[in-house]
Amino acid sequence: xxxxxxxxxRIFVLFLLALVVAAPMGCIxxxxxxxxxxxxxxxxxxxxxxxxxxxxxxxxxxxVGTDGYAASSVEMSSSDGIEPVEITLPVEPxxxxxxxSRDGFVVVMRSLDGLERAVLSDGVITYDxxxxxxxxxxKEGGFDVSLFLKPGFVEQEGFTWRWELVGxxxxxxxxxxxxxxxxGASRLRVTLVKNGSSEHIDTRLRLTGKExxxxxxxxxxxxxxxxxxxxxxxxxxxxxxxxxxNAVNGTACTLGSECDSTFCIDGVCCxxxxxxxxxxxxxxxxxxxxDGVCGPIKANTDPQNECPxxxxxxxxxxxxxxxxPCASGSECMSSVCADNxxxxxxxxxxxxxxxxxxxxxxADGSCGPIMNGLDPNNECTGGSCDGMAACxxxxxxxxxxxxxxxxxxxxDGVCCxxxxxxxxxxxxxPGKLGTCSNVPQNQNDPVTCAAASExxxxxxxxxxxxxxxxxxxxxxxxxxxxDGVCCNSACTTVxxxxxxxxxxxxxxxxxxxxxxxxxxxACVGADRQCNGAGACxxxxxxxxxxxxxxxxxxxxDGVCCxxxxxxxxxxxxVSGNEGTCRNLAMNDTDPNAVPACTGTTACDGSxxxxxxxxxxxxxxxxxxxxxxxxxDGxxxxFGV
Numbered sequence: 001x002x003x004x005x006x007x008x009x010r011i012f013v014l015f016l017l018a019l020v021v022a023a024p025m026g027c028i029x030x031x032x033x034x035x036x037x038x039x040x041x042x043x044x045x046x047x048x049x050x051x052x053x054x055x056x057x058x059x060x061x062x063x064v065g066t067d068g069y070a071a072s073s074v075e076m077s078s079s080d081g082i083e084p085v086e087i088t089l090p091v092e093p094x095x096x097x098x099x100x101s102r103d104g105f106v107v108v109m110r111s112l113d114g115l116e117r118a119v120l121s122d123g124v125i126t127y128d129x130x131x132x133x134x135x136x137x138x139k140e141g142g143f144d145v146s147l148f149l150k151p152g153f154v155e156q157e158g159f160t161w162r163w164e165l166v167g168x169x170x171x172x173x174x175x176x177x178x179x180x181x182x183x184g185a186s187r188l189r190v191t192l193v194k195n196g197s198s199e200h201i202d203t204r205l206r207l208t209g210k211e212x213x214x215x216x217x218x219x220x221x222x223x224x225x226x227x228x229x230x231x232x233x234x235x236x237x238x239x240x241x242x243x244x245x246n247a248v249n250g251t252a253c254t255l256g257s258e259c260d261s262t263f264c265i266d267g268v269c270c271x272x273x274x275x276x277x278x279x280x281x282x283x284x285x286x287x288x289x290x291d292g293v294c295g296p297i298k299a300n301t302d303p304q305n306e307c308p309x310x311x312x313x314x315x316x317x318x319x320x321x322x323x324x325p326c327a328s329g330s331e332c333m334s335s336v337c338a339d340n341x342x343x344x345x346x347x348x349x350x351x352x353x354x355x356x357x358x359x360x361x362x363a364d365g366s367c368g369p370i371m372n373g374l375d376p377n378n379e380c381t382g383g384s385c386d387g388m389a390a391c392x393x394x395x396x397x398x399x400x401x402x403x404x405x406x407x408x409x410x411x412d413g414v415c416c417x418x419x420x421x422x423x424x425x426x427x428x429x430p431g432k433l434g435t436c437s438n439v440p441q442n443q444n445d446p447v448t449c450a451a452a453s454e455x456x457x458x459x460x461x462x463x464x465x466x467x468x469x470x471x472x473x474x475x476x477x478x479x480x481x482x483d484g485v486c487c488n489s490a491c492t493t494v495x496x497x498x499x500x501x502x503x504x505x506x507x508x509x510x511x512x513x514x515x516x517x518x519x520x521x522a523c524v525g526a527d528r529q530c531n532g533a534g535a536c537x538x539x540x541x542x543x544x545x546x547x548x549x550x551x552x553x554x555x556x557d558g559v560c561c562x563x564x565x566x567x568x569x570x571x572x573x574v575s576g577n578e579g580t581c582r583n584l585a586m587n588d589t590d591p592n593a594v595p596a597c598t599g600t601t602a603c604d605g606s607x608x609x610x611x612x613x614x615x616x617x618x619x620x621x622x623x624x625x626x627x628x629x630x631x632d633g634x635x636x637x638f639g640v
Contacts, residue, residue: 039126039133043148046222050194054146054226057137060123067091069118069125091117095289096166105181106250107168107188108290112211113161131159132223142230144193149216149223158218161225165210166271167248167292177205177212178232182248182260186232194226201225250292270294278312280304300333310342323365343367351385353377373406396434411436423448424456442477466498467505482507483518494522495530509534512551541572541579556581557592568593569603583607586626602626 043051061069068091096110116128127134131153135146147161168187170179179188190212192205201223206213216223247259249269256262259269263281266274270281274294280286280303287298297303299314307318310333319333320326320342329335332342339347343354347367353359353376360371370376372387380391384406392406393399393415402408405415409427412420416427420436424445427436439445441458442465449455449462455477457463463477464470464486473479476486480498483491487498491507495516500508510516512532516523523529523536529551531537537551538544540560547553550560554572559579561572566581569590574582584590586605590597597609603626604610610626611617617630624630 039128039135039148042132042150042222043224046151047148047224050146050224054135054144054148054224055122055124055137056139057123058140059138061120061125061136061138062123063120069120096164096293104251105168105187106248106292107179108166108250108293109212110164110166111162112164139228142228145227145229147214147223147225147227151222152220154216154218154223155220156218159216161214161216163212165212167250170207170210170212172205172207175204177207189230189232191228191230192225193228194224248292250290265294268292276316277306277318278302278316321365323363338367341365349389350379351375351389351391394434422460423462424460465505492519493534494536495534539579541577566592567607569597569607569609587612 064070093111093115096108119126125136132148132150137144177190178186181187203215247269249271251269253259253264253269256264263270265281268291272294274281278297280297281294282291285303286295287301289295296316297312300311302311309324310320313319320331322342322344324342326332326337326342329337336343336346338354341364345367347354351370353370354367355364358376360374362368369389370385373384375384382397383391383393386392386406393404395415395417397415399410399415402410409416409419412428414428418436420427424439425436426439429437438460439456442455444450453468454462455465457477464475466486466488468486470476470481470486473481478488480487480490483497483499485498489507491498495510496507497510498507510530513529527538527542531551538549538560540562542560544550544555544560547555554561554564556572559573562580569584570581572581584603587602600615601609602612611624613627617624622628622630
């Protein structure tokens with residue numbers, strides 16, 4: 001079993017290692033040898049004799065979990081009887097090195113020199129510092145710490161290596177410093193074993209309160225100092241005059257009166273009242289560090305439910321979770337306030353937003369693209385967002401390619417709601433820009449219905465134009481196939497046709513004197529014909545009752561006549577000449593004449609009304625007589 005003194009010595013040495021963890025390292029125990037090589041080279045130049053000793057180790061350091069380093073077997077003293085001591089040497093020097101034994105002894109030591117992280121190389125730990133470095137080696141019976149400063153670093157002013165003692169007390173013992181437990185019993189001894197430079201340096205270990213220091217006076221030379229840390233038996237150096245103390249920080253407690261610090265926080269003695277937001281005094285609650293030291297709770301945790309809208313930020317304050325309302329990034333865990341909510345990203349890109357309302361999708365607090373067709377922030381002139389964090393043109397806007405449009409469709413020179421490729425469809429119709437619509441009736445579609453013989457029907461179909469040959473109405477834009485051609489109407493009125501020369505395709509009156517065969521026998525027969533004005537009338541010479549019955553509109557002498565009236569002694573009903581005014585035969589009477597040619601008068605066959613024979617006449621004037629002769633005052637007939 002290792003001696004108590006040996007275990008304590010190893011613990012304290014590991015504490016000093018934590019104070020200087022400084023060399024850059026990507027992970028525990030796997031840093032680069034570059035910094036160690038630099039320190040070796042510097043020592044070889046300025047302290048060639050001491051270099052090998054500084055880098056000699058009896059037992060190599062190895063990583064312990066992910067939290068630090070320890071030597072595997074070197075004991076801190078050759079004496080037996082001491083309780084085993086557990087040590088935690090953190091990677092970050094600010095966390096300090098924690099020593100704890102089963103008998104309740106706990107001490108934490110913290111470096112105050114701004115050291116960087118540790119580099120492990122060949123079992124030796126090297127810590128970089130702006131002025132030089134530290135080399136830690138495990139030796140039989142203790143640990144050696146070589147403290148190196150470059151030439152000129154202390155030329156203008158001196159330098160002090162410093163460590164803070166937390167949870168335990170110390171006292172000077174000659175040139176050494178002894179660390180004691182709460183009973184005043186000595187547990188660890190720190191000794192300056194070498195004092196070297198180009199000239200001897202007047203320095204020694206110094207204890208001020210709970211701060212252990214090693215002063216280096218100013219001068220131009222390089223400096224190499226070496227400390228040794230070892231454990232001592234509890235009986236060695238006991239100070240009976242030191243009264244028993246209350247529990248040290250990190251010890252379990254229930255009341256402040258139990259603690260040396262007078263503060264019992266989170267169930268352990270704490271170094272202060274620790275009343276700040278997101279602060280705690282145990283490693284469990286903090287998620288880091290050691291018990292007994294008040295510190296900030298680790299970021300993104302909230303073990304004490306102090307942050308109802310978020311979690312602790314790692315610096316003693318609450319910050320809000322993504323999606324929570326905010327006025328500035330300082331309120332947010334992400335440090336980003338976008339669209340008045342805490343956001344996972346800066347979210348400054350075009351058509352990007354961090355709220356569901358603005359995006360039209362997703363969740364508050366997650367920066368994402370604004371949904372296709374929306375533009376809540378008026379970022380897109382003449383368009384809107386396309387759902388992929390870019391602006392596109394709205395439907396109806398002028399375009400040349402589909403890539404310019406929110407819809408992805410550029411049709412007829414404008415952004416369109418569909419690909420609009422069907423027959424007789426267009427996207428640039430007045431009043432309907434951007435909406436794929438039917439081309440109006442009787443208009444052409446330049447792509448699908450462009451021939452002179454066809455036109456769109458207003459319902460998305462390309463049909464034959466009026467006047468084109470057809471067999472049925474479905475072929476025609478008008479829906480009417482009449483007289484073998486597409487017609488502008490059903491054209492069912494009598495004496496109308498869609499095939500009238502000069503008006504093919506337009507329902508027009510059939511020319512005067514022609515028959516109408518559609519519908520069958522509409523105006524066909526020996527006594528009827530079309531009048532050229534869309535009506536079926538009787539031929540001249542056929543019987544009538546009035547002029548409306550006749551093609552000529554004249555009904556004379558009971559027949560349709562070519563004229564409205566006939567002269568005296570003429571008739572439109574003369575046998576063989578019906579329908580045309582002709583002279584009545586000699587001796588025929590004309591009751592319609594004015595005056596009537598009846599009684600003592602009769603027609604002379606030449607269209608004149610004359611006196612009949614036997615009627616008084618003027619001698620010698622035969623023109624009065626139908627016979628042409630006036631003899632004996634009209635008493636003769638035929639000149640006898």
